[in-house]
Amino acid sequence: MSNFYTDDPDLQRQLDTLDLRRIVALREDDYEQAADFSYAPRDYPDALDSYRRTLEIVGDIAGEFVAPRAEDVDRAGALLTDGEVCYAPGMQESLDRLTQADLMGITLPRRYGGLNFPVTVSVMIVEMISRADPALMNVFGLQDIAETVNKFAADEIKDAYLPRFASGEVTGSMALTEPEAGSDLQNVQLKAALGADGVWRLSGVKRFITNGCGQVSLVLARSEEGTTDARGLSMFLYERDSHMKIRRLEDKLGIHGSPTCELQFDEAPALLVGERRRGLTTYVMSLMNGARIAIAAQAQGIAEAAYRAASKYADERVQFGGPIRELTPVAAMLADMKVALEASRALLYETALIVDLKEGLERRIEQLQSGERAAAGDDELKELRADLKAMTRLAALYTPLAKACSTEMANRVAYDSLQIHGGSGYMRDFAVERHARDARITNIYEGTTQLQVVAALGGVLSGTLAARLDEYDAADLGATPELLARVRRARESWSAAIAHVRAADDTDFRDFHGRRLVEAAIDLICAYLLLRAAQHDARKLLVARYFVEQMGVRVEGAAQAVLDSAPAAIDTLQALGRD
Numbered sequence: 001m002s003n004f005y006t007d008d009p010d011l012q013r014q015l016d017t018l019d020l021r022r023i024v025a026l027r028e029d030d031y032e033q034a035a036d037f038s039y040a041p042r043d044y045p046d047a048l049d050s051y052r053r054t055l056e057i058v059g060d061i062a063g064e065f066v067a068p069r070a071e072d073v074d075r076a077g078a079l080l081t082d083g084e085v086c087y088a089p090g091m092q093e094s095l096d097r098l099t100q101a102d103l104m105g106i107t108l109p110r111r112y113g114g115l116n117f118p119v120t121v122s123v124m125i126v127e128m129i130s131r132a133d134p135a136l137m138n139v140f141g142l143q144d145i146a147e148t149v150n151k152f153a154a155d156e157i158k159d160a161y162l163p164r165f166a167s168g169e170v171t172g173s174m175a176l177t178e179p180e181a182g183s184d185l186q187n188v189q190l191k192a193a194l195g196a197d198g199v200w201r202l203s204g205v206k207r208f209i210t211n212g213c214g215q216v217s218l219v220l221a222r223s224e225e226g227t228t229d230a231r232g233l234s235m236f237l238y239e240r241d242s243h244m245k246i247r248r249l250e251d252k253l254g255i256h257g258s259p260t261c262e263l264q265f266d267e268a269p270a271l272l273v274g275e276r277r278r279g280l281t282t283y284v285m286s287l288m289n290g291a292r293i294a295i296a297a298q299a300q301g302i303a304e305a306a307y308r309a310a311s312k313y314a315d316e317r318v319q320f321g322g323p324i325r326e327l328t329p330v331a332a333m334l335a336d337m338k339v340a341l342e343a344s345r346a347l348l349y350e351t352a353l354i355v356d357l358k359e360g361l362e363r364r365i366e367q368l369q370s371g372e373r374a375a376a377g378d379d380e381l382k383e384l385r386a387d388l389k390a391m392t393r394l395a396a397l398y399t400p401l402a403k404a405c406s407t408e409m410a411n412r413v414a415y416d417s418l419q420i421h422g423g424s425g426y427m428r429d430f431a432v433e434r435h436a437r438d439a440r441i442t443n444i445y446e447g448t449t450q451l452q453v454v455a456a457l458g459g460v461l462s463g464t465l466a467a468r469l470d471e472y473d474a475a476d477l478g479a480t481p482e483l484l485a486r487v488r489r490a491r492e493s494w495s496a497a498i499a500h501v502r503a504a505d506d507t508d509f510r511d512f513h514g515r516r517l518v519e520a521a522i523d524l525i526c527a528y529l530l531l532r533a534a535q536h537d538a539r540k541l542l543v544a545r546y547f548v549e550q551m552g553v554r555v556e557g558a559a560q561a562v563l564d565s566a567p568a569a570i571d572t573l574q575a576l577g578r579d
Contacts, residue, residue: 002063002064002067003056003059003060003063003064004058004059004060004062004063004067004128004131004132005055005056005058005059005060005062005124005128006056006059007059007063008059008128008304010341010342010345011124011127011128011345013533013537014120014124014345014349015048015051015052015055015121015124017533018120018349018353019353020044020047020048020118020120020353020356021044022357022360023118023120023353023356023357023360024041024044024047024118025044026357026360026361026363026364027116027118027356027360027363028040028041028047028116029367029373031043033110033116036110037110039110040110040116051117051121054103054115054117054121054125055121055124055125055128057101057103058101058103058125058128058129059128061094061097061098061101062128062129062131062132063132065093065094065097066094066097066129066132066133066136067131067132067133069090069091069093069094069133070090070132070133070135070136070257070431070434071431071434072088072089072090073088073090073091073094073133073135073136073256073257074135074254074256074257074434075256076088076089076090076256076257077256077257078091078213078249078256078257078258078259079249080246080248080249080259083245083246084213084246085212085213085246085249085259085261087139087257087259088256088257090257091133091135091136091139091257094133094136095136095139095140095168095171098129098140098168099167099168102115103115103125103140104140104143104165104166104167104168105143105146105162105165105166105167106121106122106125106143107119107122107143107147108143108146108147108150108162108165108166109150109162112150112158112159112162112163112165112166113162113163113166113167114162114166118352118356119290119293119352119355119356119359120349120352120353120356122143123293123294123297123348123349123352124297126140126141126294126297126298126301127297127298127300127301127304127348128301129141129301130297130298130299130300130301130302131301131302131304131305132301132305133257134255134258134298134301134302134438135255135256135257135258135438136257136258137294137297137298137301138210138211138255138258138298139171139211139214139258141294141297141298142171142172142173142174142210142211142214143165144174144287144290144291144294145165145172145173145174145216145217145218146161146162146165146166146172147290148218148235148273148283148286148287149161149162149165149218149237149273150162151286152235152273152274152282152283152286153237153271153273153274157237157271157273161216161237164216165216169215170214170215170216170239171211171214171215171216172211172214172215172216172217172218173209173210173211173212173213173214173216173217173218173261174209174210174217174218174287174291175206175209175212175217175218175219175220175238175263176188176206176209176220176284177206177207177208177209178190178204178205178206178207179205179207182208183447183448183451185220185230185233185280185284186229186230186233186280187228188220188221188222188233188280189204189222190202190203190204190205190206190219190220190221190222190265191203191204191221191222192219192221192222192223192234192236192270194223199269200223200236200269200270200271200272201243201267201268201269201270202219202221202236202238202243202244202265202267202268202269202270203265203266203267203268204221204265205247205262205263205264205265206219206262206263206265207262207263208250208260208262208445209260209261209262209263210258210259210260210445211258211259211261212246212259212260212261212262212263213240213246213259213261214240215239215240216237216238216239216240217237217238217239217240218235218236218237218238218273218287219235219236219237219238219265219270220233220234220235220236220279220280220284221233221234221235221236221270221279222234223272223276223277223279224276224277230280230281231277231281232277233277233279233280233281234272234273234274234275234276234277234278234279235272235273235274235278235279235283235284236270236271236272236273236279237270237271237273238265238268238269238270238271241268241269243265243266243267243268243269244263244264244265244266244268245263245264245266246261246262246263246264247261247262247263247264248261248262249261249262250262252441253437253440253441254434254437254438254439254440254441255437255438255441288399288446288447289355289358289395289399290355291446291447292399292400292402292403292446292447292452293348293351293352293355293399293402293403294446295403295406295407295442295445295446296348296351296402296403296405296406296407297348297406298442299406299407299409299410299439299442299443300341300344300345300348300406300410302410302414302435302438302439302442303337303340303341303344303406303409303410303413303414303439304341305431305435306337306410306413306414306417306418306432306435306436306439307334307337307338307341307413307417309417309421309430309431309432309435310333310334310337310416310417310420310421310432311325311334313420313421313424313425313430313432314330314334314420317422324420330420333416333419333420334420335546336416337412337413337416337417338543339543339546339547339550340409340412340413341409341413342530342540342543343409343526343527343529343530343543343547344405344406344409344526346526346529346530346533347398347401347402347405347406347522347525347526347529348402348405348406350398350402350525350529351395351398351399351401351402354391354394354395354398355395355398355399357387357391358388358391358392358394358395361384361387361388361391362388364384365381365384365385365388368380368381368384369381393459393464394459394464394468396455396459397456397459397460397464397465399455400447400451400452400453400455400456401452401456401518401521401522401525403446403447403449403452404443404449404452404453404456404518404519404522405522405526406442407439407442407443407449408443408449410439410442410443411439411440411442411443413439414432414435414436414438414439415436417432417435417436418432418433418435418436449515450515452518453514453515453518454511454514456518456521457510457511457514457517457518460498460517460518460521461498461501461502461510461517465521465525466495466498468525469491469524469525469528472525472528472529472532473488473528475532476535477528477531477532477535478535480531480534480535480541480544480545483531483534483544483545483548484531486548486549486552487524487527487528487531487548487551487552489552489556490520490523490524490527490551490552490555490556491524491555493555493556493559493560494517494520494521494524494555494558494559496559496563497513497516497517497520497558497559497560497562497563498517500562500563501513501517501562504566504567506567506570508567508570509565509566509567509569509570512565512569512570513561513562513565516558516559516561516562517558517562519554519558520554520555520558520559523551523554523555524551524555526547526551527544527547527548527551530543530544530547530548531544531548
């Protein structure tokens with residue numbers, strides 16, 4: 001018997017140690033929802049018990065039902081027949097099982113049939129599902145579509161569609177990308193025209209659309225005639241009918257069970273979500289927080305599966321008279337993998353907490369402004385707005401950091417896992433080759449690592465991160481004084497590198513060193529988070545010690561590389577690129 005929650009002490013530790021009190025109180029309207037819904041929690045311990053029970057259910061489904069089907073799903077893939085997509089049998093069976101367990105509306109409000117769980121708990125669910133089969137996560141994990149509808153659509157749209165998402169009647173897709181608009185979404189050309197009958201109609205092509213066969217799509221389209229930038233784009237909700245054809249399925253390296261579609265819209269009727277002209281600047285940007293975290297959790301799950309495969313193989317494979325785990329080079333690889341996993345997970349759930357608090361504050365402010373809740377006074381609203389401003393800034397910084405960290409880590413762990421398997425790992429007899437293929441897309445879609453660096457760099461250079469690191473540093477980390485001193489030395493080097501880049505006042509020079517500075521920032525955050533976790537956990541102290549020792553070398557090396565260079569280095573870079 002395998003339960004992907006109860007067999008993972010580090011994942012369980014996240015729920016046990018994360019401080020969700022304020023988040024849950026905001027989400028549950030200070031537990032007033034218990035008066036209207038019998039299954040709403042009455043207090044914080046009741047909420048935690050509900051989360052824990054649900055995570056155990058998901059862990060059981062993931063380990064006992066989904067994972068055994070993953071290999072067959074990968075081999076069968078999805079098929080396009082007569083314009084309709086057919087999932088692999090195991091994929092459909094797993095979706096049905098999750099639907100039967102009422103897990104299709106994890107974060108949606110209860111009035112629509114959802115569970116109203118925090119983002120943090122939903123990320124744990126996504127991680128477990130991804131460990132079992134990341135292709136399933138690409139269908140199941142698209143719940144941010146429903147969340148976007150919940151945040152921005154008119155009440156009649158929410159009433160019509162959200163119960164269908166929560167019940168599992170429909171699945172969705174985010175139809176953003178086009179042949180000429182991948183990362184550069186402001187170049188979207190698919191046209192939305194408002195007819196004389198008051199109906200919007202969509203015409204054009206979307207490409208690389210995950211689960212584009214879903215019954216409901218959020219479509220980014222150009223609604224303003226004559227515009228060429230982001231201000232001409234709006235968001236639309238489209239329900240599958242004869243006006244959209246699936247032209248082809250992409251033949252991919254990995255994630256075979258998840259259909260990636262090219263879509264042709266031909267005067268397809270759609271509903272405007274929110275306001276015109278805010279499709280990219282507001283709604284897609286809001287969607288990005290959830291999308292980045294979801295892919296980070298997907299990568300975390302793949303990495304967990306790959307690490308466990310390597311650990312098992314290292315125990316069972318005997319060479320030179322003993323298990324290869326006893327060979328120092330193999331033991332070092334396994335230690336690196338495990339510590340990287342736990343460091344990345346710490347950042348992932350710290351990020352989820354930030355996004356949770358941001359969303360809870362947004363909702364509470366909206367309630368107060370609309371009169372749905374009585375304010376305690378102007379000071380309350382002022383304090384909430386200040387908190388929201390801070391959390392919004394941190395979410396914009398931490399979500400790209402978490403996405404970059406988890407996805408790059410997953411690729412390294414999958415690579416090393418295959419290496420530990422040796423030649424056997426290159427064969428399809430072992431799941432590790434699938435993990436390596438599946439991991440590869442995670443640092444590409446929903447924004448490449450390079451774009452995550454661009455998104456995070458402003459917060460790294462502006463002082464937003466430095467202020468957060470000050471908060472970590474001021475916490476009670478007394479159990480690890482020598483490790484804290486090592487982190488502080490590394491941070492001093494990083495701060496000097498930041499100052500050097502700022503002083504250069506050269507955009508190309510800043511971008512040239514952007515990845516070094518961002519990766520060092522990720523290392524510093526993870527070091528502080530692991531030190532925090534180590535205060536009351538002897539095993540975490542071992543993890544923190546191992547991580548901090550390596551982190552210090554990496555950060556100081558990166559900082560020195562920045563300090564030793566000057567803007568003139570860009571000339572060499574550009575010259576090499578032209579050869």
